[in-house]
Amino acid sequence: MSIKLVAVDIDGTLITNDRKITTEVFHAVQEAKAQGVKVVIATGRPIAGVQNLLEELNLREAGDYVITFNGGLVQDTATGQEIVKETMTYDDYRDIEYLSRKLNVHMHAITKEGIFTANRNIGKYTVHESTLVNMPIFYRTPEEMTGKEIVKMMMIDEPEILDAAISKIPQEFHDKYNIVKSTPFYLEFMSKETSKGNAIIHLAEKMGLDMSQTMAIGDAENDRPMLEVVGNPVVMENGVPELKKIAKYITKSNEESGVAHALREWVLK
Numbered sequence: 001m002s003i004k005l006v007a008v009d010i011d012g013t014l015i016t017n018d019r020k021i022t023t024e025v026f027h028a029v030q031e032a033k034a035q036g037v038k039v040v041i042a043t044g045r046p047i048a049g050v051q052n053l054l055e056e057l058n059l060r061e062a063g064d065y066v067i068t069f070n071g072g073l074v075q076d077t078a079t080g081q082e083i084v085k086e087t088m089t090y091d092d093y094r095d096i097e098y099l100s101r102k103l104n105v106h107m108h109a110i111t112k113e114g115i116f117t118a119n120r121n122i123g124k125y126t127v128h129e130s131t132l133v134n135m136p137i138f139y140r141t142p143e144e145m146t147g148k149e150i151v152k153m154m155m156i157d158e159p160e161i162l163d164a165a166i167s168k169i170p171q172e173f174h175d176k177y178n179i180v181k182s183t184p185f186y187l188e189f190m191s192k193e194t195s196k197g198n199a200i201i202h203l204a205e206k207m208g209l210d211m212s213q214t215m216a217i218g219d220a221e222n223d224r225p226m227l228e229v230v231g232n233p234v235v236m237e238n239g240v241p242e243l244k245k246i247a248k249y250i251t252k253s254n255e256e257s258g259v260a261h262a263l264r265e266w267v268l269k
Helices: 010-014 023-034 051-056 090-103 124-133 159-166 171-176 196-207 221-229 258-266
Strands: 005-008 038-042 065-068 073-076 082-085 106-110 115-117 137-139 152-156 177-183 186-191 214-218 232-236 249-251
Touching (some): 023 258, 038 196, 090 186, 106 124, 115 124, 196 214, 249 258
Parallel strands (some): 005 038, 232 249
Antiparallel strands (some): 106 152
16 A cells, blocks of 8 residues: 555654755655645644744645654644644642652743743753744743643753663553653653553544554654654664664664655655
8 A cells, every 4th residue: 555644753754963954855746645645643742832834835735744752742733623632630730740749850831821940049941942933931830830731751961860860760650641852951741541552543534544544753752652653764874873763764873864865765656
């Protein structure tokens, strides 16, 4: 069966290290669209952090979709209609926020409206995330977080501090949440149902596709769920070595327009 749905991660995959879309990637995506292939951005970023890329790649037309928050939100990009929305409870927030204080790491929670932190001394990686995804930062005490629709929470800190904290997270948290390390300084907590993989399964069902007609392209551990469910998993040359073990194909690096190479080699031929 030919591939009809291609999910593409952003950082380390779709864009170069200086956050650009190469001419080769742009044209390959347009060629795929012209042949009826649905190209879907699948990212840990919130929707505000992908709007410019959707515009640049012409992925805001009728029937286009985007997967954000690592699968916590799936939307029709033309209408904004929510296809999938997974959120966390206030009790989830209190438990993870308390754990972050106990482990002495910075933490923030993300909604569609912005980034919320109870850290009076706001961590530099919270500021980095705000800049990266174009979202405002709000200081709120834990008591002020009631009623917020939290899609994911993140422990963020220097890699050595975060790694030390990760080793001390009780097993009950791993049992209750989907926890992924998306960068050396980001550890993300989501509901157990939230993953890029589950989001792609929902989209494939909505589109009437068999999973053999799906492809995912990624580079990091938060891409693993989608790489494991699609029929054609593609890992970037710059990807995590462990991920390459589950890849059907290895494409070029993000600096070498690896997404364009994957589309032309295994989708457009």
